[in-house]
Amino acid sequence: MPENNFPKLHNASWPGVVGKGPDSEPPISIDTMIELTANAEVDGVKFDGFDLFAADPHLDIDSNDDGIKKMADKARAKNLEIGSLVAPVWAGTGGGSAMGSREERNQFVTQVRKACIIGKKLRDLGIRPNGVIRIDSSVDPHSWAADPVGNTKLIAQTFREACDVAADYGESLAAEGEICWGGMHGWKTMVNTLEAVDRPNIGFQADMAHTLLYLLGYNKEDERILPKDFDWSDRATLTEGLKTVTAALRPWTIDFHVAQNDGTVFGSGSHDKTGRHCQATDPNGKLDIAVDAGHWLRDENGILTKKIRHICWDGCMFPNDVMMQPKTWNDILGAMIKVRQLHGWYEAP
Template sequence: MSNDFPKLHNAMWPGVVGKGTQPGEEPPLSLDRMLDLTTAAQSHDQAFDGVDLFLYLPHLDPAASESALRAMADGIQQRGLAIGSLVAPVWPGTVGDSAMGDEAARHQFLQAVELACRVAQVFDATGVRTSGVVRIDSAEFGVDKWRSDPKANTRKIADTFREAGRIAADAGQRLAAEGEICWAGMHSWKDMLDLLEEVDMPNTVGFQADLAHTYLYLLGYNAPEHALLSPDYTEEEFYSAYAEMVSKLRPWTMDFHVAQNDGQVKGAGSHDKTGKHCPPDDPNGKLDIVRCASYWLEGAKERGIQHICWDGCMFPNEVLENPSTWGSVLTTMIQVREAHGWN
């Protein structure tokens, strides 16, 4: 019997993140186009169950009226898709600002979380969204400023996250902090763990694990002192280090992204350098996706995870527009569910 859970979602933000209108930037792909590509994907007579959304223009206005949000939800549901996790627009230049910033910046960060929770509530009320989190990060690009006083700056981010957690709890939502090497205070597995423990709201503020990003945690790209692997590691050394890292972060993990990484660090548009996402069958991919997913999905049902999401952030438009990309992605997602899912 095939497993029913976790449901399989596709991320919509690869159509926006790293795209733009400046010279050398690729144009964004609209939400409708990303939805078209998602609904067209088929593998073994199965399709994607839903999508995770980026709550910012040009995909979605986080301050949109309730009627506009309900119309969007209806349109997605009519395509046979659910809505899952939502990315809050917490960064400078969107609604928010740095969680490590001054009082005004931190207020902007919290306003972005509040708007995201409002959108989540509207989607929940329509019935199109029954699982997922609101994703956040420190919205502090790079780690140089954080390094000026690591303990104090982690404490400041934690204070902001704790207040954001109260906003989320009041709205019936959970927040997941994305583990990614470009976000200050979250740029290594150890710093991420220290931050979550400082926040100390395990039922409300947790971790979002992404296979591509957490791979670079192992190598200590932005925190060599916390590296668990040398670049010339063996397979045995890799899985020993992987088990060690995941054992620390898995109890906090509320949201999980399936992805591939080729070991490179990439940036595009206004997005700072981070782990490079690759197609699942990339010949330079470093990860056995199905095996690595097993470490994160152990106990996932008990942690409230009902869906997993493919993340192809900063894929070139040529790759996004290729139907074979989505067939390959969906095949990999199905393999993960069959190996580690449940009914």
């Protein structure tokens, strides 16, 4: 029986950018992130690709054809493919709040359009066989809470407009379930927002570090599943909680980040606090990475969905000294290989 070769194993480039900057550590260049990814190897297995942050300093959202081809060439030179793209929809990067003024919402949609153009060109260049465009609401939960019903309608309308634009380029949009984004900061709230969008090309981007925080009700106490002062040694209760969240969100899931979390929140630079991304071997990690990934990659009967063609490791806000160590990426790759061994499949080339 051949080794599983799907889902493809990707690293994320954006940990070199997110949480970095003048009020934190310097960004790590895309060339360095690609090099670190390409050099990782465990028992002869290497990363298949990386997911890309479509914003400076990694890839200018206004890149011309030459700039996009240059990025494709960088990937191809290291025998890597490119997967999902993050659209820079935030105010500081040219976007705006999805529930803001008409101008802010137009800016949001414009950034999605630019990311979709890049995504399609990378597909046409043959370097991006799968992947989606990742978005969030670009607004905090406190602002959303001032008018949950009205603000959810606004976010859904903005997402709907963005979906219609994305459809013109053959792209789907994945809304990230992260507790720092309004309208997406609780698991039930996230489902409500997705349902309100009502477009076939909207979906959910699950990140194991972020979705674990859904169980604890951070920023959405009324959606807490695990009791306060939860005893993390109670694996059975944790598993049931994970099953509850994944049952609600798995049908929407079109993009998946493998990650570890120690049950706390963390933020660095200008990034609000959200689920802490821990190293793959962190002894304080609360997840059994390989086993718990199965809640997302298998249906309620334990059958592989095969919907997710590539999985991505997200190590956002890792310190630079951690990211510059080859062992970090070998440990991550090792964890992802275990996920694929348990929940993957083989397709003939």
